[in-house]
Amino acid sequence: MASLQPLTAFGKREPVSVTHGPLTITERTDIALASVAVRKGRAADLAKAAEKAGAPLPGPSLHQQGSPCSAFWTTPEMWFVEAPFASHELIADLLKSALGDAASITEQTDAWVAFDLAAPDLAPLLERLCNVDYPSKPEGYATRTVMEHLGVYLIKHGPGAARIYGPRSSAESLLHAIETAAHSVW
Numbered sequence: 001m002a003s004l005q006p007l008t009a010f011g012k013r014e015p016v017s018v019t020h021g022p023l024t025i026t027e028r029t030d031i032a033l034a035s036v037a038v039r040k041g042r043a044a045d046l047a048k049a050a051e052k053a054g055a056p057l058p059g060p061s062l063h064q065q066g067s068p069c070s071a072f073w074t075t076p077e078m079w080f081v082e083a084p085f086a087s088h089e090l091i092a093d094l095l096k097s098a099l100g101d102a103a104s105i106t107e108q109t110d111a112w113v114a115f116d117l118a119a120p121d122l123a124p125l126l127e128r129l130c131n132v133d134y135p136s137k138p139e140g141y142a143t144r145t146v147m148e149h150l151g152v153y154l155i156k157h158g159p160g161a162a163r164i165y166g167p168r169s170s171a172e173s174l175l176h177a178i179e180t181a182a183h184s185v186w
Contacts, residue, residue: 009113009171018179021186023125025178027171028114028163031082032091037104038077045102053098055081063142063155072142072155080108080153080165113171115178117162126162128181130154134162148177 015027058064063072092107
């Protein structure tokens with residue numbers, strides 16, 4: 001009988017954590033992720049069901065905390081919903097149950113790698129990685145951008161805190177790009 005064990009995007013049992021000067025890069029394996037898209041003509045129904053379920057549906061370029069879920073806007077009438085993996089391992093099923101047929105829901109947890117970045121000021125690092133004017137954006141800003149030829153999502157949690165979602169299959173390339181940029185700053 002096979003003994004299956006979950007592995008991180010780097011093929012390890014524990015998440016990767018790297019420090020460069022004041023910067024800490026932490027792989028987040030404790031987040032469940034699903035996409036939620038409005039079905040045609042069902043926006044009002046979805047809004048009602050999402051509010052009841054505690055899943056926010058923020059406006060363009062925004063990330064919003066909720067309980068138990070948080071979410072960020074990805075495209076018109078579509079969001080990524082985050083929740084603690086420990087309680088929401090089957091996030092897509094839980095959302096389908098809560099939102100009914102007002103939305104199309106797709107499991108995304110294993111498609112993305114998530115990195116939390118922490119430093120006193122992330123602007124010098126991020127200006128080397130992407131075209132987002134990070135200092136001018138408010139807390140809770142979320143956008144799709146490109147880092148080292150990879151499509152990623154960037155969420156601003158504060159001047160010194162951000163989360164990056166990148167393709168899981170390119171986790172090593174994305175981490176290498178962040179580390180290389182960090183070496184040029186600190």
